[in-house]
Amino acid sequence: MEIRPYGPSVPGPSLVAEAPRPRRPRRWLRWLRRVLVTALAGGVAAGAVLMLRPAEPHRRPSRPAAGPRAQVPAQALTAVTSGVPAALPELAALIGQQESRVRARPQDARAWAVLGAAYLEQGRQSADAANYPKAERALRTSLEVHGAQSAANTGNPENTENAVALSGLAALADVRRDFPAAKQYGEQALKLAPKRWTAYPPLIDAYTGLGDFKAARSALDKLMGLHAGAAARPAVMARASAVYRDRGWREDAVAQLTDAAAAARTPAEQAAYLTGVGQLAWERGEREDALRHFEAAMRLDPGGRAALAGRGRALAALGRSDEAITAYRAALAKQPDPRDALELGELYESLGMFPSAQAQYRLLKARVREAVAGGVDEELLIGQFEADHGDPQEAVERLEDEWRRQPGIEVADALGWALHRAGDDAQALEYASIATDKAQGGGVRSALYAFHRGMIERELELSGPARRHLAEALRINPYFSPLRAPAARSALQGLGEVPDEPLPD
Template sequence: MENEAVDQEQDATARRRLRRRVLVASVAGCAVLGGALALLPSGPGPARPPAPAPGARALSAVTSGVPAALPDLAALIERRERRVRDRPRDAVSWAVLGSAYVEQGRRTARPAYYPKAEKALRASLKVRARNAGALDGMAALANARRDFGAALTWAEAALKADPKRWTAYPQLIDAHTGLGQYKAAERALDRLLKLRSGPAVRATAAAVYRDRGRDEDAAAALSDAAAGARTPAERAAYLERAGQLAFERGDTEVALRHFREAVRLDPDQRAALAGQGRALAALGRTTEAVTAYRAALARQPRPEYALELGELYESLGLGQAARVQYDLLRERAAWAAAAGVDEELVLGRFEADHGDPESAVDRLREEWRRQPGIAVADALGWALHRAGDGEEALKFARRATDRAKGGTVRSALYSYHLGMIERELGREGPARRHLQEALRISPRFSPTLVPRAQEALQELGEPSLEDVPDFEDWSAGE
């Protein structure tokens, strides 16, 4: 009993000590909490800073060389139009307005924006001649119009006015590329990378890497650009470009995922809608492909989308539907030409396969004289082939795939064209190799051309000892 009483007394003492510790801790906790509450404002404060207004977002995008959302662009244009009405000698506002018009025209494929852009940019230059912002905008306008010679002149002028204006370098690079000056484009990229980093620069680098046949580097750069993008519209633009690259490489399912994600992020990403059509057609999902193309054309009526949809209709045996699209192509190209846009490349491609090959040759010869890029070399070579001049066609087709002359793009279409020209000329070994190469690069690059390539390979049969490439063939591929 005595031991039991001792135990009870010890338990009671322990409980008293525990209650004292809990009371002390509670008082201390209340004091800390009270001090913390005393530091808070008495009224409800904002949890985060307010989001920038749409016009401010577009201004940031336009002046920093990144894609902007269409509603934001519209808000920016409205505000700057009011400002230049009130302050007609505000050179900066005129330059911003002109650049916004360029972006709006490019994103919507509405060439009527381009004359407005030129008027605004020239108004800025009239107020202040050495105005790097307006000069940069003029370079972007010239590139949008596919006038690469003018774009080169304006971009160089912008850099002369402000050597550290990094947003002029993507315009300079696009101009060099359009003129077939691929080494100069690489040098310009090197200077840009020393001057600036970030998503927009990575996207520009990706385009140069792709043109030089460095597909893995291009894909990595676009992945980095998309990961670092600050807005949904910017990320969507980089995903669309990643989709294009994946499609060219034959990764059709990957391309479709990129295109769909781009549209999810930015429903106004209309190039991604057309990309969906391209990928779905390659996968044999033609009904969905037609729907995607029609949606893209309704919202961004680019002539090349009409050409692609027309060819898809032809592959389905829907000749009348195809002719409707070809008529639309001619109409849109005429509208673009009236606004100063050069659509000779797409018109030449169209005429070579669906119209008058002689007309295509005339168009593309003039385009080659003005802007001798690899895409023009390929198109001219194919037009010459369709017009019956195989030997000259072979020269241009080889140039489009000749590494020594800049033809380093891994293009299934270019290899297909070269192979078919060689087949027509009786060069069976090279023809077989280049047609096989086209299908290796992208087994589904075209719903109409892939079956023709496969049929041609069956007719060519298995290679023989006579198919060993001669020196001329090897040198053309180096």
Template sequence: MDHRPCVPGTSLIAEQPPAHRRRRRVLRRVLLTALAGGAVAGAVLMLVPREQAHEPARPPAEAPRTQALTAVASGVPAALPRLTALIEQQEQRVRAQPRDARAWAVLGAAYVERGRRTADAAEYPKAERALRTSLELRGKRIGGDTAALEGLAALAVARRDFPAAKRYGEQALKLAPKRWTVFPPLIDAYAGLGDHTAVRRTLEKLLALRTGTATRSAVMAQAAVVYRDRGWREDAAAQLTDAAAAAGTPTEQAARLTGLGQLAWERGDLQDALRHFEAALRLDATTPAAAAGRGRTLAALGRTAQALAAYRSALSQDPRAPDALELGELYESLGMARQARAQYDRMEELVRRAVAGGVDQELLIGRFEADHGDAQDAVRRLRAEWRRQPGAEVADALGWALHRAGDDKEALTYADAATDRAKGGGVLSAPYAFHRGVIEKELALYGPARRHLRQALRINPYFSPLRVPAARAALGALGDAPDEPLPTGTSR
């Protein structure tokens, strides 16, 4: 097994040779076969429940708390029961020792992780107060509090506040340039800001560190995210396959398999996606995105009743606004307008809750308004979002909103930014290609429109129950490409 991310000075930025890819595809099949069988301190203290007097010690709970502490400190996914046990322990500790800066930092990081896993943004204000309390207690001591800054960076990523994530991440990196857990939120921040050069440079530094066995899986998973965003799907899948094999807990392994399922879905490999999502759910039924991914895949396979049940299960367990929007669009594609409207209303309520917890939901709101509401409002929101954090997702959404509002000329500049490799838009995204193709069709750029619409359906012929029929109809309206002479100077 290749563990090159853990070898000092080794970079995975270069394309890997075909032999490595073939070997890793075999490893992935073997892995799947095996898996198929199986803020001031006082303000925060008001949020901490009081201990009951003379509560007896419970030794059996120590192991889960210790394991969760290790996971949180190592930047890897932790099981929800263990996270809850850790949070209870840290709440008790800061009540007993309110000037323990490290305990506040651990508590804040645990709140962030639980909020991320459960999509409960109410955890985030508690996390912020705990992390800021840790910083205040450290004061101006030499070395500062890297753990608290790191936690604030992770919190900012969870809230989609990439400028803040960059600020905290860079402060933490300055204090601890060899601490690997500083790097992932900083990479996410640079990606959200559209700084692809900084993403590449920061990943290079991460891969050059000496990371231990316990963190190997998380490092490879982070590399996979970057590779996926650059359009290197096989490299991303190879990294996640190795990450799943190296995972230290079922929860961590489930997270890696969910990532593999998402990659398979994005390339239209439905059976592979379904195997990964179901394997992840067998390992940990609370894995974020696995249940919704299963629903999405079942819908594409035509197993509609099972798909609806999977979505409803996902939303009852961890209600997330994007999943409610997806389910609403599935209902709409089935002609079930009343049920679709109920899910859109549910999405809006979930968005309100997330915003109350400090989460930036302008991208999701803009996407929803462009397709189902007020396109002009979508443009206003997404322009402001683009000024603040101009990543590829925002470029695509703003371009589509401008198209829906009737300004295709300006829309094309953003669709181009989202899909042009030279501008950082290397991700192979069927929705992005579809949006660009439709915009080009409206501008009478028929050749590029055909190319991008075909590309969308080639990348993933099932990418959306609403948009796939629209893509096919647009291609049908364009007809076959006429014979055109080759450009001057081009040889056959």
């Protein structure tokens, strides 16, 4: 018998009207157990519902009415359940309808999982960490409701909903930069549903954040071997592109992401992949190509913050500073991401506009506080900021803790640079080498990483390696930073030409 403690009642057989039957104590105990456990699930779900937006007063929850207004936005629903990007307006509509659904049917584990995934995607795209606690509550409620229902019906071995919720928690942990938790949730999801492709991307990000590149490549190989359907194929190619970039395979990364953009099925999805292509072009110093892709993405999804900020980045590289400032400010007006504030602050600083730069750094600090309140680990960003614009010793302390917890390449580079800024160049070179040596995992071709290593080597009077890495930084991307690219050129000029020495015997 299906027990429905909430929502409209459903006519069912009357226990009183049934003909007498021989007593079966075990059957009645199983029935009672189901009632109690299902009621408990309803209680858990009801508690989570109270944490959502309050329902309108004096209105009883009801089943959503039929008709176009009650239909869940198909594109957003497909996106959040399939791991592909969605437009912010569609996400907002989906969230509203899923909130209504879980109020009416608080035992719907799938609805809770979809709501959590939608909150997560909305927070990720809008750079609003306030969405993350809501996403976590919804995803955990999905697990609790499904667990209670499984206990009430031990004959149901279905674990799909749990795999969806666990994958969502893994993706949430990745966005919060909690890679150990992401690994834990991702591996649990993979164990429950090894053929579900959406279980792999969060796990790949977790392995990458932990510096376990062998595991990340292995997970990608398994993902590529699943032969995902046509709808999922662009997202799989985008994931492959990210791994190829980290391995230094730039051409393969561009090819995969370009194909993903061509095969995307919605404007928002295509815009996300074109933004990625633009970022890859900017990393190679191809300013015009980057700008073209960012602007194409903006035409497809005008609300996309990442494309707006990317446009500012490309315009700054082209020397169109006024337009770059306008683009950055437009991105920050939509969704003020602290990393965009840092880039705009450094652009102002490079132009000698120091009060404007300080205003952006204050905005960065305010946004970091909000992100931390939403459960985001911002130690990397804080360390990067403090190393260049604050207290390098504080940066070292924060980044050393971060390295012990999750030793990824970004952290190695940031820690090496913080140590250099704090005056410990010998130890700084150890971490800069990790970030740039393929043998140690640093396969990504980053102008910033090469610049950091070159400057450290210059301070250690290692002129040959310093000259090589500074030249490499400018060869990878001559415009990688409005502050650091000029510093790299000046340092390289100061090192002079390669001395004309006889070949060794």
